[in-house]
Amino acid sequence: MDNHVIVKIKKIEQECSDIKTFWFEQELNASPGQFVMVWLPGIDEKPFTLSSIGNESAISVQKRGIFTEKMHKLKEGDEFGVRGPFGHGFHFGKTTKPLLVGGGCGNANLTALAEMLAEHGKKPAYVLGARTADLLPYEKRLEKISDLYITTDDGSKGEKGFTTQKVEELLGKEGFDCVFACGPEVMLVPLLEVCKKKGIECQFSLERFMKCAVGLCGECCINGKLVCVEGPVFDKKHLEQLTELGKFARTKSGKLVDLGEYSKGNKC
Amino acid sequence: MGLEFKTVFCGKKFPNPAVLPSGFLGVNAEVLLRVLDEGGAGAVTMKSIGLVEREGNPNPTVVPWEHGVINAVGLPTPGIENLNDEWQGLNGRMDRVIASILGGSFEDFEEVAKAVAVHKPALIEPNISCPHAKGHGQAFGLRAEDAAKVTEKVKNAVGKIPVMPKMTPQAHDIGEVAKACVDAGADAICAINTVGPGMLINIEARAPVLANKRGGLSGPAIKPIGVRCVYDIYEATGGEVPILGMGGISHGRDLIEYAMAGASMYGIGTAIHYTRDLDVFGDVLGETEKWMNQEGVKNLKDVVGVAHK
Structure with missing residues (x-):
């Protein structure tokens, strides 16, 4: 997925005092450790790893600057852009413990x-x-x-x-x-x-x-x-x-x- | 691969004519050395160096699309003062390094050229063609007299190091601009920088994709423009000035087109994305060699400029 896909936020969870998870319905065919570029038009674009992978995907955002503060203000039903997944994730095929x-x-x-x-x-x-x-x-x-x-x-x-x-x-x-x-x-x-x-x-x-x-x-x-x-x-x-x-x-x-x-x- | 690719360009020797163009991967010495040693490029270009630190444009700055890449990176540079680690890293290898330089005035170009020349790069490439950094790049490359003045200033500042201004395809008559640079002392011409500016609009977001809105296009879509520009420059300079040609080279056949238009070294940049690694340099040269064998061409030099005959 080279270009941004605009996704709708399905659910927002407050994970702890400074981290929110944003769930969206977009199967990304990703493996754990890969990341997406998250785009807020007019604001910025930043990399985030996926905190959940499957039929629904999620990113988790720690509040620490202008972009992430804007993310934290988003509500369920709001939208943002993603492109990816990118990079190499964890290789976990061989591990047994x-x-x-x-x-x-x-x-x-x-x-x-x-x-x-x-x-x-x-x-x-x-x-x-x-x-x-x-x-x-x-x-x-x-x-x-x-x-x-x-x-x-x-x-x-x-x-x-x-x-x-x-x-x-x-x-x-x-x-x-x-x-x-x-x-x-x-x-x-x-x-x-x-x-x-x-x-x-x-x-x-x-x-x-x-x-x-x-x-x-x-x-x-x-x-x-x-x-x-x-x-x-x-x-x-x-x-x-x-x-x-x-x-x-x-x-x-x-x-x-x-x-x-x-x-x-x-x-x- | 071997002798058929050995290249002499402005009197400088390179093992092959494949070049990493300015703006790609050129931030860090270790990466540049990997492009030479693992990727097998004949030369690498450092990302345009400015006098003072510049952050460039906000993200999104680089986005692939169906037929290439659009970018508005906006000429970020650590500035000449902050490049000591990179010079140190490249020490001993500068004969394979092209230094791209940027400026916001003729005096800037002169000053940065002087500072860069100390490190003795193989060539110095004044960037008078970037289309997405206001008051820089293309601002000096649209008109022949501005381009000539930059060339003259840089040439006077760098002694014996060959100077190779990089042309913009947005110039009304790129051949005229190149000829004016040569008359002002340019030893070679690099062509082309990105085309545009262009714009991508994300229709769901109802907004331009790049934060800068407008950006330069690279990749397969611009190859015919690049080939034509190199053809024009070769014609305007009587086929006597070395040309580093680039714009959409992804395969051996693309490189050969540029050769026939008149280029004798070849930039490969955006194609790194399509293969997603540095093998692209070896791959493109391998494909070129295969074609040469099929056609009975012993040396790539033998086809440079043949499309003009």
């Missing part, structure tokens, strides 16, 4: 993955993390289909601490064969270290500023890789080569800046 690790809005595509794994009879373990209890999304959906472990930075729900601590503990006890993760890079970098230390395979979904989504403009590159077509999901072998991970990203102008400056400027 998966461990999923999500931080904040990074849980969107992992929840879609968890549902897909459960459908295929591979109930995953899931470490769901957020800063505080009111920022935890998808808890109800995940309870039903996964062995769910919750961590919050402040201990307001589940175990106090970071997802990586819980992951280290779980990897020591059980024979997982792959870690699937999405979340802030400050979480992904130590998680990659844990996976390297334990010698376990992993796949992380990454995010960079995006324009074309089809591998032409090069704006979304991390090191020499194009996140839009070669990602957004990368496996361990490639992740280990990404020296910019957790450190640098490119702004709209193409300028390479440190990740803090990038996040400040990229207030979707």
Whole structure:
């Protein structure tokens, strides 16, 4: 689907204090981890991974800037444009004992993955993390289909601490064969270290500023890789080569800046 | 593939004549090197470099349609001050790199050309043809005298590095503009930049698709325009000036058309989207070689400009 299709919002769910899920009737033939470009005419166009896949699709939107605030004001019956799906999703065919690790809005595509794994009879373990209890999304959906472990930075729900601590503990006890993760890079970098230390395979979904989504403009590159077509999901072998991970990203102008400056400027 | 594709262009040697044009993937040194080493392109062009940082236009900026791509990226650039990582990354490979430069005034062009020349790219390509950045690009390429003045300023600023202005098909007489550039010192001509501007309207949204509303067209739809422009330029310059031809080259047969019109290097950009990877450079050259074998053409040079005879 090269061009935008205008879809009608069928249902809106408030997942947690800052994330809403928008359900729309459009079969996208996507796999978990793939993304769509979401268009609000006159406002902007931004990439979002699919938080549900099937006859009905869904995206989840965290409120953090002009575009996402407009999204949060939409009502059921309102419309927006989508094109996609784009990129490579998670490769989950070979895993028999998966461990999923999500931080904040990074849980969107992992929840879609968890549902897909459960459908295929591979109930995953899931470490769901957020800063505080009111920022935890998808808890109800995940309870039903996964062995769910919750961590919050402040201990307001589940175990106090970071997802990586819980992951280290779980990897020591059980024979997982792959870690699937999405979340802030400050979480992904130590998680990659844990996976390297334990010698376990992993796949992380990454995010960079995006324009074309089809591998032409090069704006979304991390090191020499194009996140839009070669990602957004990368496996361990490639992740280990990404020296910019957790450190640098490119702004709209193409300028390479440190990740803090990038996040400040990229207030979707 | 081998000897039949070895190319000398403005005295510079390239292993083959396939070029990544400006604006595609050219943001980052590592990606450009992949286009050379994995993709097998003969040369790569850095995305147009400006004096100061520019964000470009808001999204949507690049959207594929049935017969190509429409874009209004709007010349984003980190600015000459913020490119140190890229120069460092390309160090030692600049003989295969074309540097595209942009400006909002004749003086801008001169200044940025001077700063870029320090890094010794194979060629410098003044962008006087982008149709979607107000006061830039095409603003300097529609009239022969403006195009000539940019060429002269850049030429004086860069010493021995060959200068190759990139033409806009929107010029009333592209041959005249190219000839004026050559008379002002251009060593080669690049043609063409995107066509238009055009517009796509999403009829359900009842709105133009691009945030900039208007954008340049690339891809298969514009090939006949590009071929005609290269033909015009070859004619206007007496077949004596090297031409980097581009616009809708997706297959070997397209490249050969451009050769016959008079081009001796060939840009492949939008076609990356159709194959979705960098193999397109090798594929297009492979198809070209197959045709040459069938036709008994030993060297691609032998068909350059033959459509004029």
